[in-house]
Amino acid sequence: MGFLTTMCIAVLSSALFRMLVPENKFSKQLSLLVAGVFLLTGITALKGADLKIDTERYITEAEGYGFEISSNANEELKQQICGELSDKIYAMLNERGIYPKEIHVIVNISGLYSIDITQVELVFETGEQAAAKAAADVLNGELSPDIEIVTEVKE
Numbered sequence: 001m002g003f004l005t006t007m008c009i010a011v012l013s014s015a016l017f018r019m020l021v022p023e024n025k026f027s028k029q030l031s032l033l034v035a036g037v038f039l040l041t042g043i044t045a046l047k048g049a050d051l052k053i054d055t056e057r058y059i060t061e062a063e064g065y066g067f068e069i070s071s072n073a074n075e076e077l078k079q080q081i082c083g084e085l086s087d088k089i090y091a092m093l094n095e096r097g098i099y100p101k102e103i104h105v106i107v108n109i110s111g112l113y114s115i116d117i118t119q120v121e122l123v124f125e126t127g128e129q130a131a132a133k134a135a136a137d138v139l140n141g142e143l144s145p146d147i148e149i150v151t152e153v154k155e
Helices: 004-019 027-048 056-096 128-144
Strands: 103-109 114-124 148-153
Touching: 004 027, 027 103, 056 103, 056 114, 114 128, 128 148
Parallel strands: 114 148
Antiparallel strands: 103 114
């Protein structure tokens, strides 16, 4: 606050000094003198001012927003991948006369270019053990060997 006070006083005193000095052949020199005094006052005020910018707070807040955006994007991407893959699996199994009750796809996003589908879980109704086995066989032939196929029969 001291900086602003000093600058306001310097501006007012410079304006008052210019109004009191009559127009004559020394007006240019006096204007230069007033500008110099104003400039020195400003420099002195800046040197004595306690100007702290809390950059750490702003960086932390910016990182927090970045993390929030990143995690939201990851969740949206996971939902999109899971939805599209489960739709394709439903269609593939339905063509073969296999109708699971639910399909759960587990996706892991560990980096910018690292998206892994780790598990596909098929849930069947009671008494559909044969359909569960057939579905597992179909998916084992169609999906990557890295993807774990889990079947569950609800009772």
